[in-house]
Amino acid sequence: MGESLPPPGLYVDAALVDLFKGTIDQLISDMGRAVVLYMPPVGSGCPNCLSGPDGRSKGIYNVANTFVINTTMHRPFPNGSICPVCHGSHQILTPVTLTYTALISRAPKNMKFSELGTTPENVYLTKMQIVAFEDVRRCDKAIIDGEYCVRLTDPVRTGLKVLNYVRCFWQKQT
Numbered sequence: 001m002g003e004s005l006p007p008p009g010l011y012v013d014a015a016l017v018d019l020f021k022g023t024i025d026q027l028i029s030d031m032g033r034a035v036v037l038y039m040p041p042v043g044s045g046c047p048n049c050l051s052g053p054d055g056r057s058k059g060i061y062n063v064a065n066t067f068v069i070n071t072t073m074h075r076p077f078p079n080g081s082i083c084p085v086c087h088g089s090h091q092i093l094t095p096v097t098l099t100y101t102a103l104i105s106r107a108p109k110n111m112k113f114s115e116l117g118t119t120p121e122n123v124y125l126t127k128m129q130i131v132a133f134e135d136v137r138r139c140d141k142a143i144i145d146g147e148y149c150v151r152l153t154d155p156v157r158t159g160l161k162v163l164n165y166v167r168c169f170w171q172k173q174t
C-alpha cells in the first residue's frame, strides 16, 4: 500500500524552519568553540631536485631552486645522491588545517558506546554549519577542546526540514 499524506507545511512552515535555523546559528555563534580539522596534506613537486619520468627524484640538484639557499626547501647536494629535501620522493607534503566553530558535547547521551567499543568520556559530538560537511568527512583527525580526536562515525546532515548542519561523533585519540 502506498502512503497517504496530507500536503506538507501545516506545522513545519517556512517561518518555523527560518526560526530554527536562526536559533541554531545563534547558538553556534554564542556557545560554539573552535574545532581544528587536519586535512590530508597537499603534495607538490620538490623545488630542490629534478624528477624522472616516474615522477620520483632523479637525484640531480635543481640549480634553478628559488628558495633561499641553506633553508628547509633549498639544500644543494652532489648529483647522484639522495635529495635531502624530499628524500628521493620528489614530493613535498604541506599540512593543511581548517577551523570551524562547533557546538561541542562531551560524553553525549544518545549513543551506544559499548557497540562502538568506546566509553562516554572519550566521545565528543560536534554540530557545525553544513559548509563543513566535506571537510569533516575527509579530515584525518581534529583537535576538539585541546584533544586530538578521530571520527567515530561518518558525518550526518541534520536540520529541521532543511539540512543546514553537520553532526559528527568523535573519539579521543589514545
Ligand SMILES: [Zn+2]
Pocket: 046, 047, 048, 049, 050, 057, 083, 084, 085, 086, 087, 088, 090
Ligand atoms: Zn627533492
